[in-house]
Amino acid sequence: MGLLSKKDAALITDPLADNNPITIQVLGICSALAITAQLKASIVMAISVLFVMGVGNVVISAIRNIIPSKIRIIVQLTVVAALVIIVDQVLKAFAYELSKELSVFVGLIITNCIIMGRFEAFALGNGLWRSFLDGIGNALGYGVILIIVGFFRELLGSGTLLGFPVLGDPIAKTGLYSIGYENNGFMLLSPMALIVVGIIIWVQRTRNKALIED
Amino acid sequence: MGLKQNLHNFKVKNQNKKWLPAFNALFTFLYTPNETTHNGTHIKAADDLKRTMNTVIIALVPCLIFGMFNAGYQHYLALGEITQAEGFLGASFWTLDNLLVGAATVLPLVVVSYGVGLAVEFVFAVIKGHEVEEGYLVTGMLVPLIVPVDIPLWMLAVAVIFGVVIGKEVFGGTGMNILNPALTIRAFLFFAYPTWMSGDKVWVHGAVERAGTPDAISGETLLGAYAQNTSLAGIDYWDMFWGLIPGSVGETSKFLIIIGALFLIFTKVGSWRIIISTLIGALAMGLIFNGVVDAGWIGESSKFYGLMSVPFWQHLIIGSILFGAVYMATDPVTASQTNKGKWIYGFLIGFISIMIRVFNPAYPEGVFLAILLMNVFAPTIDHYVVQGNVKRRMKRLKAKVA
Numbered sequence: 001m002g003l004l005s006k007k008d009a010a011l012i013t014d015p016l017a018d019n020n021p022i023t024i025q026v027l028g029i030c031s032a033l034a035i036t037a038q039l040k041a042s043i044v045m046a047i048s049v050l051f052v053m054g055v056g057n058v059v060i061s062a063i064r065n066i067i068p069s070k071i072r073i074i075v076q077l078t079v080v081a082a083l084v085i086i087v088d089q090v091l092k093a094f095a096y097e098l099s100k101e102l103s104v105f106v107g108l109i110i111t112n113c114i115i116m117g118r119f120e121a122f123a124l125g126n127g128l129w130r131s132f133l134d135g136i137g138n139a140l141g142y143g144v145i146l147i148i149v150g151f152f153r154e155l156l157g158s159g160t161l162l163g164f165p166v167l168g169d170p171i172a173k174t175g176l177y178s179i180g181y182e183n184n185g186f187m188l189l190s191p192m193a194l195i196v197v198g199i200i201i202w203v204q205r206t207r208n209k210a211l212i213e214d
Numbered sequence: 215m216g217l218k219q220n221l222h223n224f225k226v227k228n229q230n231k232k233w234l235p236a237f238n239a240l241f242t243f244l245y246t247p248n249e250t251t252h253n254g255t256h257i258k259a260a261d262d263l264k265r266t267m268n269t270v271i272i273a274l275v276p277c278l279i280f281g282m283f284n285a286g287y288q289h290y291l292a293l294g295e296i297t298q299a300e301g302f303l304g305a306s307f308w309t310l311d312n313l314l315v316g317a318a319t320v321l322p323l324v325v326v327s328y329g330v331g332l333a334v335e336f337v338f339a340v341i342k343g344h345e346v347e348e349g350y351l352v353t354g355m356l357v358p359l360i361v362p363v364d365i366p367l368w369m370l371a372v373a374v375i376f377g378v379v380i381g382k383e384v385f386g387g388t389g390m391n392i393l394n395p396a397l398t399i400r401a402f403l404f405f406a407y408p409t410w411m412s413g414d415k416v417w418v419h420g421a422v423e424r425a426g427t428p429d430a431i432s433g434e435t436l437l438g439a440y441a442q443n444t445s446l447a448g449i450d451y452w453d454m455f456w457g458l459i460p461g462s463v464g465e466t467s468k469f470l471i472i473i474g475a476l477f478l479i480f481t482k483v484g485s486w487r488i489i490i491s492t493l494i495g496a497l498a499m500g501l502i503f504n505g506v507v508d509a510g511w512i513g514e515s516s517k518f519y520g521l522m523s524v525p526f527w528q529h530l531i532i533g534s535i536l537f538g539a540v541y542m543a544t545d546p547v548t549a550s551q552t553n554k555g556k557w558i559y560g561f562l563i564g565f566i567s568i569m570i571r572v573f574n575p576a577y578p579e580g581v582f583l584a585i586l587l588m589n590v591f592a593p594t595i596d597h598y599v600v601q602g603n604v605k606r607r608m609k610r611l612k613a614k615v616a
Binding site: 180181182184185186187189195198202 | 366368369372380384402405406407408409410
C-alpha cells in the first residue's frame with residue numbers, strides 16, 4: 001500500500017483520461033479556446049486552476065456541513081472568487097507581462113464550469129483528503145488538454161515554443177522558413193483551438209470505444 | 215482470360231485483406247466488376263453517384279482550360295510582352311505561350327489536389343473497411359479552380375488534408391458532410407495563409423517573386439481595386455464577362471460558367487432554383503446598396519463607396535459570385551433539400567455574399583464565407599419548410615373533419 005489507496009488514486013487518474021473534464025464532460029471549453037494560442041499562457045492557466053481547485057475543494061469540503069443548502073452556490077462563488085483574486089494578485093506581482101496577456105481570463109476562472117461542477121458534485125459530499133485529490137485530478141486533466149492544445153497552436157501558429165523560435169526565424173528566413181515554410185495563421189484563431197480539442201476527442205474515443213455515446 | 219479476370223481472381227484471393235478497398239477503387243475505376251446482383255434488382259438508373267460527379271467535372275473542364283490560358287495571358291500582359299486581347303477570341307489570348315505558362319502553374323495544382331485528396335480517401339477507406347467513395351472527384355477539380363495561381367503546393371496539400379479530414383471524414387464521409395469540402399479547403403487557406411490568398415500580388419503568376427524588385431508587376435484583382443476605391447485600367451464589362459481579368463484560376467470567365475450552368479441544369483445535376491435565387495439575392499443586395507448611394511447617405515470619402523457604387527448588375531460579373539452560385543451552392547449534399555428551402559438558401563447566399571463584399575474590405579470575396587454559413591443553416595431551413603408543410607396539412611385535415 002502506497003501513499004494512496006486504489007480508490008483514491010482513481011480520483012487523480014480518472015480525470016486525466018477516461019473522465020477528462022474537457023474532452024469527456026465538455027466543461028471549461030471557453031478558457032481552453034481563449035488562452036491556448038501560447039504554451040506559456042496555457043501552463044500558467046493550468047497552474048492557476050490547479051491551485052484554485054485544490055484549495056477550493058478542500059475549503060468547501062471543510063465547511064460542507066455548515067453551509068445552508070439554499071445559499072450554497074453563493075458560498076461557493078465567494079470561495080472561488082477569493083482564491084482567484086489571490087492568483088490574480090500573485091500574477092500581477094510576479095509575472096506582470098503574463099498577467100496582462102491573460103487579462104480577463106484569470107478573473108474568469110470564477111466562472112469556469114469545472115470548478116463549480118466539482119464543488120457541487122464532489123466536495124459537498126466528501127471528506128477533505130478525497131476532495132483535495134479530486135480537485136487536483138480534475139485540474140490536472142484540464143491542464144493536460146490545455147497544454148496539448150497550447151503546444152500545437154504555438155508550434156504551428158507562431159513557430160515558437162514558450163517563446164523560443166524552434167522552427168527558425170520567419171523574417172530572416174532561417175531553419176524551416178528557408179525552404180518556404182510559413183506559419184499557419186489559422187492556428188492563432190480560436191476556431192482552430194476547438195478543432196484541435198475535437199481531434200483530441202476523436203483520437204481518445206477511437207482508442208476507447210466505451211466512451212462513445214449515442 | 216485477360217487482365218480483367220486475373221485482377222478479379224486477385225481480388226477474390228485477397229478478400230479479407232485490409233487494403234482491399236484501395237485495390238477495389240482502382241479496379242472499379244478501370245473495369246466493371248464481375249459481381250452481379252443475386253436477388254432481383256429494384257432500381258435501374260443510369261444517374262449513379264459516379265455519373266453525377268462526372269457530369270459536374272465535364273462542366274468544369276472548360277473553366278479549367280480557360281484558366282490555364284488566362285494564367286499565362288495575365289502573366290505576359292502584366293509583363294507588357296503582349297497587348298490586350300480584344301474580346302473572347304482575341305489573338306493574344308489563345309496562344310501556345312499562354313497555355314504553356316498556364317499549364318506549368320495550374321496542372322501541378324490539379325495533381326496535388328487529386329493526389330493528396332485521394333490519398334486521404336484511400337487511407338480512410340482502409341481504416342473504415344468500406345469502399346473508396348467518389349466524393350472527392352468533384353472537390354478535387356474545384357479546389358485548383360478557386361485558389362490563386364501562385365499558391366505554394368505544400369500549402370494546398372495541407373489544406374486539402376484538413377478539408378477532407380475535418381470537413382468530410384469526421385462527419386462520416388461522402389454524403390454526410392455539413393460543409394462543402396472544397397470551400398472548407400479554401401477557408402482554411404484563407405485564414406491560415408492570408409498573404410497567399412488575398413492582397414494585390416498573388417493573382418498573377420510571377421507577381422509575388424517580383425515584388426520589391428524593379429521588375430515588379432501588379433497582381434491585383436478588380437474586386438480588390440474596387441475595395442480600395444480605385445479601379446483597374448483598361449478593363450471593360452466585356453473583359454469581365456469573357457473572363458480576361460486576374461482572379462482565382464477558374465472563376466474569371468462568366469461566359470464559360472454560364473455555359474457550364476446550362477449544362478448542369480439541362481442534365482438536372484445542378485438545381486436551377488439555387489442558381490437563380492442566389493443571383494436574385496445578390497442583385498437585391500446590390501440594389502439596396504445602390505439605393506443607399508443614390509440617397510446620398512454614403513459619400514465618396516467613405517471606404518464603402520467604391521464597392522457600393524458599383525451598378526448592381528455588375529456584382530454578378532466581378533468576383534466569383536457566379537462560380538459560387540453554379541458550382542458551390544448547388545452541391546446536393548450541403549444545400550437545402552426542399553424546393554422552397556432552396557429558394558431561401560440561395561437567396562441568402564447571394565444577399566450575404568454582396569454584404570460581406572461591400573462591408574468588409576479585408577474579405578472582398580465574401581462568396582465562399584456566405585456559402586459556408588448557409589451550408590450550416592441549410593438543415594434548419596429544411597426543418598422549418600417541412601414543419602410548415604406539416605402544419606398546413608394538419609389544418610386542412612382539421613377543416614375536413616370538422
